[in-house]
Amino acid sequence: MLNKGFFKDIENFKLVVDVWHKVGDKPFYASDFDFSGGQMRALDVRGLIKATGNTKEAFILVDEWRDYYKKVIVKEWQVDTENMYKFVNDIEQICEELKSLI
Numbered sequence: 001m002l003n004k005g006f007f008k009d010i011e012n013f014k015l016v017v018d019v020w021h022k023v024g025d026k027p028f029y030a031s032d033f034d035f036s037g038g039q040m041r042a043l044d045v046r047g048l049i050k051a052t053g054n055t056k057e058a059f060i061l062v063d064e065w066r067d068y069y070k071k072v073i074v075k076e077w078q079v080d081t082e083n084m085y086k087f088v089n090d091i092e093q094i095c096e097e098l099k100s101l102i
Contacts (some may be wrong), residue, residue, distance in 0.1 A: 009046060013087055015039070015050040020079045027052050027076045040077065047083035052076045 019033060031039045043049045054076040059069040 001052075008042075010091075012043055012046055012048060013084070016043060016079055016084065018082070020084070021048075023079070025078065025081065027054065027078050029056070029058075029074055029076055031058065031074070035069070044077075046087075047080055048087070049077045050080045052078050 014037075019028065030037065035043075040049070044051070052075075055073045056076070057071060058074045059071055062068050062070045065092075
């Protein structure tokens with residue numbers, strides 16, 4: 001049985017494919033797609049995106065009631081197409097293995 005992490009990987013892959021269709025190989029920031037820091041971390045850990053090394057200052061809302069914001073440095077990202085193709089190849093291999101079991 002496939003674990004939940006596998007399905008989360010597919011979900012993350014879908015997110016990155018959407019980004020890729022919109023920006024191609026151009027850099028982007030999480031705010032361009034309303035992604036949270038946690039989402040960006042998950043995409044980075046799975047190797048679907050990579051940091052470009054560029055950053056910018058941004059403000060994040062920390063207390064909506066008091067209208068408090070915190071100034072932070074955010075990373076610029078780029079889709080890691082090499083790892084995306086590897087992920088697709090891994091999925092194809094899993095599908096072939098499943099077919100052989102039927």
